[in-house]
Amino acid sequence: MQKTLIVDALNAETAQDAVQICGWARTRRDLGTCSFVEVNDGSCLANMQCVVDHGTDAYASLGSAGVGAALSVTGALTPSPGKDQKWEVRAEKIRVLGHADPETYPLQKKRHSDEFLRGIAHLRMRTNKYGAAFRIRSQAAWAVHEFFRERHFVWVHTPVLTGSDCEGAGEMFRVTTLPPGEENAGKDFFTRNCYLTVSGQLEAEALAMGLGRVYTFGPAFRAENSNTPRHAAEFWMVEPEMAFADIMDCMELGEGLIRHVVERVLEHCEADLRLFDNFVDKDLLIRLRAMLEKPFARVTYAEAVRLLESSDKSFVFPVVFGMDLQTEHERYLAEEHFQQPVIVYDYPREVKPFYMRCNNDNETVAAMDILAPRIGELVGGSQREERLDVLTQRLQETGKDPDDYWWYTDLRRFGSAPHAGFGLGFERLLMLLTGIANIRDVIPFPRTPGSLDF
């Protein structure tokens, strides 16, 4: 017999004489003449209630199997008298595929702390909360692809292994095939030093200069030794790059992407989101729906600094024109002042990387960040410097050797065109979507300093 996924069985139009479902027992209640086993197979948040009459073969086969056991249940799909579900399965045949000893199985039915569950990351996807988180993650990822596909963007795969360092940040992982202690890079796999990418942007720019509109969606790495709820050493980034586009197009694209993903997740993950709204973040659904109701706020960096200066808030980092915005500033703007996502643009040139396009004021660059309540920076992007002379000068100003960037400057030497793009931290978007406060809980197996289990 063909197995039926629980999501399909629960959405059935009519009763069925015989279905086979497989999944894991989430609860078992033994009453007078029958037992109720709630079975979940991960296809949706809801369980299938299986009713096992005492004295039947099915009951004998069920034996002592309890919470966590893997079961195959065959029987009639019939309307459920219970109020929580439309259908239930009247078990006729049960096979226990794998037991879970109640003495040692860590996921008995009770609520566990996030911290405890991180220690059993190989089992936590069996809980309602993490099952929901990872289904939402998948739906959001699909929505990212959908958004770009509708706009003729080409999904490109830029390399993880790189010989260069995009942002000039020193915090990179080094990759080698030499044994520990050996230091002759000439003998290494690539006969030179190799690192894990912090961004696919530079390569994405090259691709955009031929394919027009591209985006990357893949892992990126930062070796920052900081233990915060918002940073992981390995995370996924979305990085679109558009030829023939300026900073305004870039803002529109970033806002459009976020709205599209929020909309699709609201549409497709209703039950999973309700779990987070009930148990994790009471205002989640209100906040997500409100995001769709009006355009994001937009202010220049200069205006943002004036708003921060005139606020009553005392900040750890003093507010002064020319500073980079800190998380406390970003959150004040989005959470307290605007109470919605806000796009800040035209940042001082000194706090931004060499590749951002210099504005005519000689003071700012055509950069834009999208800041969200509770998250801070969700998107960071810019129009790129397409003028060879200005780019070369900026490389020199920031202490870089233009020769190391020969292929990147080539893009300005041959058929250069205005172009723009941004990076969106996918895990930050998931934190926005679920209300989960720690990045470790939106990644199945998170990597942070000192933490490489599983």
Place this chain on the structure above:
Amino acid sequence: MQKTLIVDALNAETAQDAVQICGWARTRRDLGTCSFVEVNDGSCLANMQCVVDHGTDAYASLGSAGVGAALSVTGALTPSPGKDQKWEVRAEKIRVLGHADPETYPLQKKRHSDEFLRGIAHLRMRTNKYGAAFRIRSQAAWAVHEFFRERHFVWVHTPVLTGSDCEGAGEMFRVTTLPPGEENAGKDFFTRNCYLTVSGQLEAEALAMGLGRVYTFGPAFRAENSNTPRHAAEFWMVEPEMAFADIMDCMELGEGLIRHVVERVLEHCEADLRLFDNFVDKDLLIRLRAMLEKPFARVTYAEAVRLLESSDKSFVFPVVFGMDLQTEHERYLAEEHFQQPVIVYDYPREVKPFYMRCNNDNETVAAMDILAPRIGELVGGSQREERLDVLTQRLQETGKDPDDYWWYTDLRRFGSAPHAGFGLGFERLLMLLTGIANIRDVIPFPRTPGSLDF
């Protein structure tokens, strides 16, 4: 004015008084009273022919701009008298956004060798061939997601950074934040040795044991020091994992995935595929269409060995029951004997990894590979060993410490269930789809021994 993508302009239903297109000049012909400039923006293989009358402002603005220049062209979209295109743009206004000096621009109009183009990987996406290859790559990647989504699989992101070694292969890259020469792993970022993953399978199994059906689609790494046209140090893999599934389900899923992607690429990338059919691989379209016409062949490993033994072919590696199939054997089976993709299953236990399920014959495991003409192994998968005692014994037999696999064996300790999955090398699939013979040419910026440019 809103810019129009060339793919949209070429598909227009009606003429339009004014459109603005942006792109790069692919050719320029100056005839008696007008110039013809073919402009490409990467949105499709086809160019937009722009007609520039001599003596106009547009002609003056065009100046000497030639092949490779980035242009913005505004004008009427009118029916083209030429036979190659339905529409052309009568240029009224032209802006040259970036020149390309004909003396130094490497992509003048003529055919270049693949090898030459690998040396300018940052520019080769501007050619017809590589533009087409990367559009097909994007379409195929979309089709992968589409296939799994239709079947309720959850896209999961398994870590690239790992402390363990899935297949017991020694060929892994090591990742560190220590300076070269330093060897104290205790001082390293993760306070232990860290590697780049060769497969997300073990983690995907953990996810399948909660979410039911999952797949990964991300980069994987092999530090094999071999320069072949079929191996890269960094490549993308698709790895589905299904709970409550056996080896037959696994074969069906693998075959279904390949057929779906071929079908969708035939449907959506007609012009791009025709380029490869014309210039790269004369039988490409015939072969792809034939793949959809009948089911893949299926033979056991034992049958495959008999077929190889009874062939007239002389092989470098001698054919004997118990050997692992080599590429020459795989290609003989798929290309010459079956002349279509073939699934070989039930391999000898000795040539396969510890996690594959032992068959009752005590000699073979429930493994399956899908072999394709010209490619060899495209998919490798198996039913996984779900029995704790057998798995533990297999770990010991293959020289591994079960304690190192504590979380992986936990999956068999608590609610174990039959499950199966496979890995598909995405670049191999692209070689099948395009006829491109070298893996370096289906990856925008390939990584191979000694080669880390861009």
